[in-house]
Amino acid sequence: MTKILQRNLYREVADRIGDLIEHGELLPGERISEKQLCDRFGVSRTPLREALKVLATEGLIELLPNRGARVVRLTLKNVKDTYDLMAALEGLSGELACQYISDAEIAAIRQLHDTMLEHYRNRDLMPYFQVNRQIHESILAASNNDVLQEMYSNLSQRVKRVRYSKQMTERYWSQAVKDHENMMAALEKRDSQSLGQILRDHLCNKIEVATLAGVIDTEDDKSVANS
Amino acid sequence: MTKILQRNLYREVADRIGDLIEHGELLPGERISEKQLCDRFGVSRTPLREALKVLATEGLIELLPNRGARVVRLTLKNVKDTYDLMAALEGLSGELACQYISDAEIAAIRQLHDTMLEHYRNRDLMPYFQVNRQIHESILAASNNDVLQEMYSNLSQRVKRVRYSKQMTERYWSQAVKDHENMMAALEKRDSQSLGQILRDHLCNKIEVATLAGVIDTEDDKSVANS
DNA sequence: CTAAAGAATATTGAATTCATAATCTATTTT
DNA sequence: AAAATAGATTATGAATTCAATATTCTTTAG
Known part of the structure; x- marks a missing residue:
């Protein structure tokens, strides 16, 4: 690109x-x-x-x-609000993608999915996240909605700086992988309702929020003193 | 001025x-x-x-x-994309509102709803739209999600200039009123799934889009000549 | 020694100036 | 006469300058 x-x-x-x-x-x-x-x-x-x-x-x-x-000082509520919104947008992207996606695009995502599973089996966290992100981005791109992509991109930017602080527990990780299995199945059936629902409920973002409380809204040396 | x-x-x-x-x-x-x-x-x-x-x-x-x-020259696709997104955001606002809204706020919306019905019975189009908008804004406010409200406001701004060109047909109007009856019921039961779904499917926006094709993307005297 | 007041300094808000790219016009050439 | 080109004009991009507000430092009174 x-x-x-x-x-x-x-x-x-x-x-x-x-x-x-x-x-x-x-x-x-x-x-x-x-x-x-x-x-x-x-x-x-x-x-x-x-x-x-x-x-x-x-x-x-x-x-x-x-x-x-x-x-901007990110509060827990602020980040939570943003993730709620991003979940809704991902859900929409899934619904729309099912309507517009081509067989070739599905095949490409399937390939990413299999690669991701491989990384999961090897417990390669960083490559896993890398490919995970590519899958979500591919679905977003397949949604064929430019405004949606622009908005999602903006929200993603806002919370990007709190992403590095994640420690995936084994339980949540396996759940996330199961979610992705269901996503893949729904996508290949082009079941827009299912895919939308799965993506909305997909919790990986919320996990981050949960493990996050200590990172955001840190009290710095600088004073605030506003309304 | x-x-x-x-x-x-x-x-x-x-x-x-x-x-x-x-x-x-x-x-x-x-x-x-x-x-x-x-x-x-x-x-x-x-x-x-x-x-x-x-x-x-x-x-x-x-x-x-x-x-x-x-x-920006609004294309039909652009407006359609924006409305799809706004529908998803309204759906989310409904889900969240059910979690956070107070009895007093519900009562206030019920009052707006009854007023709107009155305008509908009298076929007072402008007052109807006015109160209609207030209802949606009240739900949005009750969602308790600042980021959501900010995004919705921005999207609303973008398509505001094409709003005046609507001619509500009787059939769509009565359907919109029925939608609002269902919304009100779901809200008073605090049934977040239902309210979310109803708001997502609520077609009033899409009606506008449908009746819109002639208004947007008008070919003006000014040249464009870009990619 | 602390706190308040006022001067000095630094920072932001906005207008102006300078530089560069685009557009328009007139002239020339075919 | 049509197209192309050079010069003139205009508009945009960016730096600088001027004005205001805020902050810091110093002095002085309590």
Whole structure:
């Protein structure tokens, strides 16, 4: 997949700041200094400030009038809300995919599925997650709904930075694999109702949330003192 | 027209441009002139351009590198995709509302519902739609999910400008009212599965889409000539 | 020594300026 | 006369400048 080369400086800067947030170089609640980032990226304040406005719209940072920007502090409720929404969107993607997906696309997903099972049997966690993600993305792509994909992508961005803190227990892992077996069966039957329901109930996201409580909403050195 | 004198100038400008798009003063596909809007709002290009970036992120306009901004041209598929998504979100809002809604809130919605029925009996179309919208908004609010509400609001904004072109047929109207009767029953029983399903299937949005084909994607004088 | 007040500094908000790319117009060539 | 090209004009992209608000530091009163 060739990347569309962005000529827009502000978009480039926004993506870079997004990366900093995702990788924890900018902490939740941390004040974002315009000057500091300008120096870091070698751009002037104009495109940087445009990027900040865009990131605020995307929900990654928040802007306080006359007081600059800060990284959004994810609360447990906030993450929970986001996952509930993502589950609903995945459900919709499954329903739609059943209507539009081609035999070839199903075969490709079947292949991913089998690969994933192999990783599960070997207990290769990272490759498992990698392929798992590809399966969900394939179904999303097959939904043939651009708005849905855009929205899902945005929500995914917001909670990306809390993903690394997962410790899969054996019980949940086997359940997730069973879910995927059912998904695969529903998809190959093109049973949209079933696939939608399975994806909505698929708990892997919620597991993450459950194991997460300690990571998010950390009390930092920076003060908050707002409404 | 009152001039702008508020903090968060870019937000104000973005909202005003959004209004222009919604009310058809800026047409789909129409090139947006920065200078013209600057003069109109009495602001400099800096906050205006920030507003354009935000509007592009919200999906109302699109930015072409070095070639300015233009109002997004809604295609039938685009609107259809958006409504599919909104239906899924409404479904989720219903499920969640059943979990969190208070007796008082249900009573308030019951009151709105009865008022709506009255408007239906009198065939008062506009008041009917007004109260109808209030009911859906009340359920959304009761869902207790801020992210959901934010997303729904954004999607709603995108398709707002095609709403006025609806001609409700008697048959669809009576069906919509029946749907609402079922919704009300499910809500009062706090039957989240039922309410979710009813809201997802509730067709009023799709009626709009069906009667819409002539309105959207109008071929304007302005040229497009992109991928 | 603490706390309040005021000056100094730094940061943000917005307008202006400069640079570059796109568009338009007029002229030239076939 | 039609098409192509060079120059002029306009619009956009980005940096800089100016103005305001907020923050920090210093001084002074209690």
